[in-house]
Amino acid sequence: MRLTVTTDTGPVGDLRALADELDDQAAAFHLRTSDVPGVLGVCLRSLPQEWARRSTTRFVQRDGALDVDLVVAEERLAGATLDEQREVIGAGLRDLLRRGVASRTAPWDAGQRALIIDAADEALGRLGWMGGRRDRARQMLMAGSPLDDVSDATGLQLTEVETLYVTLCAET
Structure with a gap:
């Protein structure tokens, strides 16, 4: 399974840097999940809370892609250190990914679903987004x-x- 990462963010927070950190884990994630077909597409967003934009996941069958769109309120990131932002993004991404991997439309068996989650947890741990400083x-x-x-x-x-x-x- 390939990992692709993008960001669409406002001026608050360090999501571009965090997206780059996650993108740096793409090769290791792919190596760990090479027997799982498809793509995991992650988008990190920082938007004003008043927009009330929610995080979403969806599996697109024609592309074989699980799209994970994590939205964090700018107000939650304002003034936060990079480590604090890593924790916020890591926890949100972990929860959202678990929800997305459970999609009934995804073709993966139970072992492949567990492998995706384990590989993601490993990547988040290496980054310090979970179990960090x-x-x-x-x-x-x-x-x-x-x-x-x-x-x-x-x-x-x-x-x-x-x-x-x-x-x-x-x-x-």
Whole structure:
């Protein structure tokens, strides 16, 4: 299965850079899913929330393509660090892909569907879109590690670690 990535985005966020990161995983994804026919087309969009544009998935039989169109509100990305944007996009893409792969019109068997999901999870993990630096920082903070140590170990700025700590304290 081939992976193609595009973006259609406004001035807020770093979706062009993130689309390039995902596109860099296309060869590894194809190698992992070479026995699965078709194309996985991913479009990352950042649009104003007032437009109320929703994310969609659809399988186009004549093209053998699963189209995944992830839309994130610009307001959600405004002021977010690149790592925060990776988490938002990674979680949204993972959920949307799972929904799309389950399409009844797609010709894949259960093993091929699982393989697509596994290959996508691997790619998102390699990119740090899932299980990235912020996830490691959260785990370290929950284990009681000092903020400076978390910052040093993860490479996150101390201010971002402090923000994560405050958020974790508010959640508990």
